[in-house]
Amino acid sequence: MTCRKVSIALFCLLAVSRLYLQPRYSLISDCDETFNYWEPLNLLVRGFGKQTWEYSPEYSIRSWAFLLPFYSIIYPLNKFTELESVYNFYITRMALGLLSFIAEFQLHTQIKKSLSHRVANIWILFQIFNPGYFHASVELLPSSVAMILYLFSIKYTLRYLSTNQSASFTKSLTFNFIAGILGWPFVLVLSVPLCIHYVFNHPIIGSIRTAFDCTLMLLIVSVIVIGTDSAFYGKFAPVSWNILFYNVLNASEEAGPNIFGVEPWYYYPLNLALNFPLPVLFFSVIGIFHIRLWPLWLSYITWFTVFILQPHKEERFLYPIYGLISLSAAIGFSKLLTFSKLFKVLKKILKLITMTVIILQAVSRIVALITNYTAPLDTFSELYGIGPQGEKNIEVINVCTGREWYHFPSSFHLPDGYRLQFIKSGFDGLLPGNFKESVPLLETVRTIPEGMNNLNLFDPNKIIELDECTYIVDMVQHANSDVDVFDPVKEMESGAWKPLFCNHIIDVDHSKILGRAFYVPEKIASFIERKIGKFWNSVYGVQFVDYCLFERAEVSPEEPSSIPL
Known part of the structure; x- marks a missing residue:
């Protein structure tokens, strides 16, 4: 089968996942999504909903501008049709899935041009069989939208690193500006390594001109978002700044995010082990040695390091780098296949075993989340x-x-x-x-x-x-x-x-950790229990x-x- 035919098959599978399976069956993994985003959206559409302290004008650390694109999609449906309101939920999820599909399609095209068709196809495969991305890409959260928008930013970063064109650099920053100002301000950190690369590889005059263009784009995005939020709150409301002030500048043991719980340093490594197949994480480590893309890998490492040092940890905080992890893994796996000195038959067997493990672990995790929590x-x-x-x-x-x-x-x-x-x-x-x-x-x-x-x-x-x-x-x-x-x-x-x-x-209180995290068909589970019953019962059981x-x-x-x- 040619790479092109593989691409078509993968995109068909991706479309089914993003536009139907995920909107219909994915869980809500965080009550913050419900009360800070679905409820205000319901207020905009239907006139009622629950209100959190973040939406009090006294604090104003949640953006109404963030919700307006989704409101513009579902309001006409409510105005001119008699659909039951529950369908607003699924239509919004479909809109998020469609945005993700478009971003992934465009990034696949750029990976194919900048790296290779094989790496692009492997990346899409890793995106499809990614339990974390399965639910994250249809969640109504700023970190989820930032994750999707950052895929567009990665696309233009790859183009810039391949062509050295300033226009691609500016477009990469623009998408990250939208992700940061409209969604989650912390993602702006992801563009710092790219800016360092630009400064050291372009003359001063060119850098000043590009800095002016980027600043102009940042001001345009900021004025639109801050202006919209200020109009809603009836006062000057720089929501991104308020979020930064609350979570970083004004954080303490008595106030800030830490009062909602802290986690040990290994929370994120364990979380990634659940949300990514283990071979993908292994390949991702190999992929970061592809030096030509060092600005992306430095963003990846910086993000992970910064958040692992924060006492308050949540799964959604890692969403923005999910696409980078898959990209690094795709490059790493491709390098192993390219530089392996194994015979062609053994290489095919290795590829088959690896893909089987990745697909089985991903499907097991996804089915467990759907079965256990929806x-x-x-x-x-x-x-x-x-x-x-x-x-x-x-x-x-x-x-x-x-x-x-x-x-x-x-x-x-x-x-x-x-x-x-x-x-x-x-x-x-x-x-x-x-x-x-x-x-x-x-x-x-x-x-x-x-x-x-x-x-x-x-x-x-x-x-x-x-x-x-x-x-x-x-x-x-x-x-x-x-x-x-x-x-x-x-x-x-x-x-x-x-x-x-x-x-x-x-x-949860009477189920074992592996049973909560992964799904094993009953017949297979019974067979394993007969063979290693004592150990199996200690780690798996639902x-x-x-x-x-x-x-x-x-x-x-x-x-x-x-x-x-």
Whole structure:
């Protein structure tokens, strides 16, 4: 099979993944995505949603400009069609997947020109079978959008390193400016090595002219983004600067990101071992010795080093370098195949074994994430099959959650007239509040909400009484009666609440680490257990619990029906 035919097959597979599989089946891996991005987007489209302290005008460290492109896509669909609102969620994910597909297609073309067709195809293969990228590329997060936009930046970096053209250098920085100002300011660091390369390889006059062009592009992007956010907040709101100030300049043990938890240095190496097949990580180390691309590798190493030194660590912080890891790995694997002195037959066997391991590990991880953690998406969607739909001015129906608050997917999963509310649980941090409703949008955005703080201090006004709930979503497990007001097991036994719909979610406390992280078909798992039962049972084992939508027993609406997605 020729490289061209391989490319066509890979892009067909990539399109299916980015435009269907990921939007439909990928999990929400971080509640920050839900409450800081899906909820404000729901406010823009439907007029309600949960509000975090970051969106208080007092702090203004989240950008409304970031959400406007997605709003412009789904608002017309809501205005001129009668699609159920849950489809906004999937259409937005498809838009992200499409943007990623375009970026990957263009970068593949540039890799083919700058390096080789084989390296380009290997890179696409590594992108497809990349568990981390599988969910990251359709997440509504600045780090995810920055990851995608940085692929465009890499494209022009490769072109610049191949041609030494200043125009390609400027375009590379421009895409990173958009990623940094519109999305996540820290990604601007990724362009520093490229700037160093430019300064040392061009005369002073040319560098000054290019610096002027880049500065102009930075000012244009900044004016548009800051102007948009300032118009929303009703005051000067440089969100990127506010993020930098909060996370770096004003960070301490009592304030800043560290109050939300810290992790040891090896958190990121272990995380990469889950999100990338192990051979890819090995090849990635080899690839950084391709010296001609040293500005990219220095960006890669600098990013990893800076974030590994930060006490507060999250998986999404590494998203921007995912494309670089795959590129370095593709180059490394290609070099091994090129310089290997093995016989042609042995080389083919090595390639087959390597590809098989990569694909199996990636698929195992992806299936585990889908099987173990996506129950909330379908469970909340079941509300669309319950009660009156499309009626105006109906009484607000409260859908409550307690200890499972962080698994709520989005208000797009709630029909019109339904609202998410919190009940008392063991969580003692600051829960999101509610955006003001039935007032003009700008008044809602500019109103300083009560009970907000940036110290994660609990506010009792964010919760309601159990009697005010019509529905509750929870796992069918005994709760801690000292702190949780709702125990699903006891409530079902007493007949006070009944489950309307249930799905399986992993029981983290009673599942082993490999079982939580990877999927092994039952027959294969049983075979391994018979051979090495004691060791296997100590590292692999998955238990599930029911994740249910509960209704008060005395309420009897029509039975719910599943909605096709």
